[in-house]
Amino acid sequence: MRALLSISIITVALLARVVFANEPLYAVSLSATPVFNTPEISSVFGGKNGKTLQTDSCGQLRALEFVALPGTLFTVEKVISVGGRKVYRVTTTDYPYTAKNGYYIDSDFVEFHRDSPHERPKHLPLLEMILTRLKAANNSRYVWGGNVAKGLPEMLNRHPAARSLSLAEQKAWTLHGVDCSGLLYEATGGFTPRNTSSLVSYGSGVKIAGKSPKEIAAALKPLDLIVWPGHVMIVIDEGKVIESRLVCNNPENGVRIRDIREALAETMKRRTPSDRISSGSGEFVVRRWYQNQE
Structure with missing residues (x-):
């Protein structure tokens, strides 16, 4: 409990640096991290009633840009509270493309650093x-924006649906594909x-x-x-x-x-x-x- 409290205090202090001091904050993805072009991530997964995905006529989540791999380094530009959840506007050299409204990630997927860590190492496989x-x-x-063929099962816990999902719906909800x-x-x-x-x-x-x-x-x-x-x-x-x-x-x-x-x-x-x-x-x-x- 004491350790968790200490981590929370450190996190709050780091966030304060961004919000009040306008100093850069860095974050590193702990696992495969979906990156979106909207801060309204909860609306993408469930909408107002928590039951539907925000898809286009072809069934694609156009809000998804890509899935950052574990170890991806982000620079946090802004901290946003959306529906009681912390969302971060970020940039990363792993995705050096412009976006009208910026890129956003769930806070749950990353850990924070006071100073800039190393970029994710890139090694060419055989x-x-x-x-x-x-x-x-x-x-x-x-999957539009997808680059994890087996998907992200944790999306069902982080953005749970307000109803039972079919197997096909579970695959869509977990970004299962590329x-x-x-x-x-x-x-x-x-x-x-x-x-x-x-x-x-x-x-x-x-x-x-x-x-x-x-x-x-x-x-x-x-x-x-x-x-x-x-x-x-x-x-x-x-x-x-x-x-x-x-x-x-x-x-x-x-x-x-x-x-x-x-x-x-x-x-x-x-x-x-x-x-x-x-x-x-x-x-x-x-x-x-x-x-x-x-």
Whole structure:
């Protein structure tokens, strides 16, 4: 009891530094930590009646940006009380993207530090390990902002529903699944950039302009990225790619392993192979990144 009281006093003192002294406060994620683009996190999980998720017409929680991995360092910009819960507006170098309203996390997921701790260490797994992780995610759900295929079961305790949930609803509530770039992010242990806006220039380019699906497929190597702003496919071997794609109300929704030529042919009905993404749209590129890290 005395130890808990001491921790509470320290936490209050640290919060006071942010609120009253406008000094920076740092926090480190204790476990996988969902990061949102709204401070109204409780409204996302349950709404006013505590029974529904705040989803779009495709069943996605657009309020979720990504899931920070354990050890992620945050700078706390602001402390907010929402419905009696402490929520923190934060930034992190693990997610260097702008947001109109900022990024927010539940206080329960982090521990505080007076001084800036070290950034989360990033170690590149072996190629075979990354491929094994990618394949293990096959048939996972598509989750906007998701990068933990098995989800976060603790969400059921931290934001409990006011009714019994079906298995499918439990998976949605616990962010059980990955989006396209989240699939790669989880497989690499957070080594690669989180969003496709960064992946389109990550590593080095493979020259594909003017080539056919067959010619492009012949030039690909494992872990090459077939990517454009908004989507990425990851090469598994000379014949297969893996991707997580959102197809509303369709059984093909989620993580699937596909034939490379088939995937390229489908992509090239709408997009043109290019050696770089220009300011326009309608292009895709191939980025080779793993060889640059070995």
